[in-house]
Amino acid sequence: MSEANRGARGVAPSQETELSEANRGTRGVAPSQETELSEANRGTRGVDPSQEAEPGELVVSGLTVRFAGLTALDDVDFTVAPGSVHAIIGPNGAGKSTCFNVLSGVYRASGGSVRFGGAELTSLPPHRIAALGVARTFQNIALSRHQTAEDNLMLGRHRLTRAGFASAGLRTPWARREDARHRARVREIARFVGVDEHLAAPAGTLPYGVQKRLELARALAMEPRLLLLDEPVAGMNGGERRRMAEVIARARADLGLSILLVEHDMGMVMRLADEVTVLDFGKRIAGGEPERVQRDPAVIRAYLGAAHEPAAPSHGEGNP
Numbered sequence: 001m002s003e004a005n006r007g008a009r010g011v012a013p014s015q016e017t018e019l020s021e022a023n024r025g026t027r028g029v030a031p032s033q034e035t036e037l038s039e040a041n042r043g044t045r046g047v048d049p050s051q052e053a054e055p056g057e058l059v060v061s062g063l064t065v066r067f068a069g070l071t072a073l074d075d076v077d078f079t080v081a082p083g084s085v086h087a088i089i090g091p092n093g094a095g096k097s098t099c100f101n102v103l104s105g106v107y108r109a110s111g112g113s114v115r116f117g118g119a120e121l122t123s124l125p126p127h128r129i130a131a132l133g134v135a136r137t138f139q140n141i142a143l144s145r146h147q148t149a150e151d152n153l154m155l156g157r158h159r160l161t162r163a164g165f166a167s168a169g170l171r172t173p174w175a176r177r178e179d180a181r182h183r184a185r186v187r188e189i190a191r192f193v194g195v196d197e198h199l200a201a202p203a204g205t206l207p208y209g210v211q212k213r214l215e216l217a218r219a220l221a222m223e224p225r226l227l228l229l230d231e232p233v234a235g236m237n238g239g240e241r242r243r244m245a246e247v248i249a250r251a252r253a254d255l256g257l258s259i260l261l262v263e264h265d266m267g268m269v270m271r272l273a274d275e276v277t278v279l280d281f282g283k284r285i286a287g288g289e290p291e292r293v294q295r296d297p298a299v300i301r302a303y304l305g306a307a308h309e310p311a312a313p314s315h316g317e318g319n320p
């Protein structure tokens with residue numbers, strides 16, 4: 001698959017090497033980052049070492065989220081293997097976005113655990129989770145519309161920037177060199193995602209499909225190890241979908257990222273995912289390889305049920 005990809009996209013090998021080299025260079029090598037990472041790793045709060053996730057592995061166990069009387073996630077388990085694409089699917093209101101919001105620190109879990117590598121994420125705020133190498137995109141585009149595409153990508157590099165506010169503001173030579181380094185990397189990522197020709201344009205003026213790829217580029221600009229993509233092709237036309245799918249496949253193949261994907265487009269899921277977790281009314285009802293999950297009677301029932309309901313069923317009352 002990776003060979004086929006390489007053939008199809010026509011990226012010169014030198015460019016590819018440069019990208020992965022640069023990626024290796026920036027990812028987790030700066031001493032300040034290392035310290036932060038290992039500190040978070042150390043803060044594993046007395047968990048049995050035998051339950052430690054492998055490096056880069058995401059282990060979700062017993063994850064439960066309650067909102068006043070409504071159980072949005074109910075004892076959900078799944079594991080994302082390092083370097084794999086894992087999709088979370090399910091009818092509307094199944095709990096997919098809630099799951100993402102817990103993983104990225106936006107929502108607090110009511111119970112259960114989310115471990116990434118050695119770190120427990122459920123007690124960490126979003127910026128600490130991002131510092132561990134978890135980046136996300138949103139269902140609705142969340143770019144800074146009036147800033148240029150390039151500046152939006154530079155925002156993604158914020159946590160990797162070591163120049164303090166004062167030296168950056170005073171434009172010391174050191175801060176200028178750092179800025180140039182980040183801008184070079186941003187251009188490289190923009191090329192990788194295919195938005196480099198739009199870098200000077202205000203983000204809000206760009207076509208929808210380009211904005212969605214720009215969001216992905218901003219997440220990549222954080223040099224993540226795990227990418228959370230919330231409906232990356234929602235609202236796109238066929239051509240844009242294919243292009244996005246290709247970029248996601250390359251992010252896994254060339255950058256070695258783990259990718260967790262929430263997506264309604266089953267074609268995308270079948271094409272991209274190594275493994276699928278199916279949620280319905282907050283519960284995990286099936287999981288495994290896409291081909292098998294697609295034929296699972298519980299999954300078919302969940303989707304047909306949703307399609308045949310006059311309105312989305314309410315979770316509140318009947319849920320345990």
Ligand SMILES: Nc1ncnc2c1ncn2[C@@H]1O[C@H](COP(=O)(O)OP(=O)(O)OP(=O)(O)O)[C@@H](O)[C@H]1O
Pocket residue numbers: 067070071072090091092093094095096097098099315
């Ligand atoms: N902040 C919140 N407060 C109260 N209820 C919420 C909140 N966020 C989500 N919910 C509820 O939790 C349930 C799961 O919602 P969620 O958005 O996670 O589902 P989803 O699978 O992402 O749906 P969709 O495919 O429509 O985006 C829904 O019943 C939703 O109304």
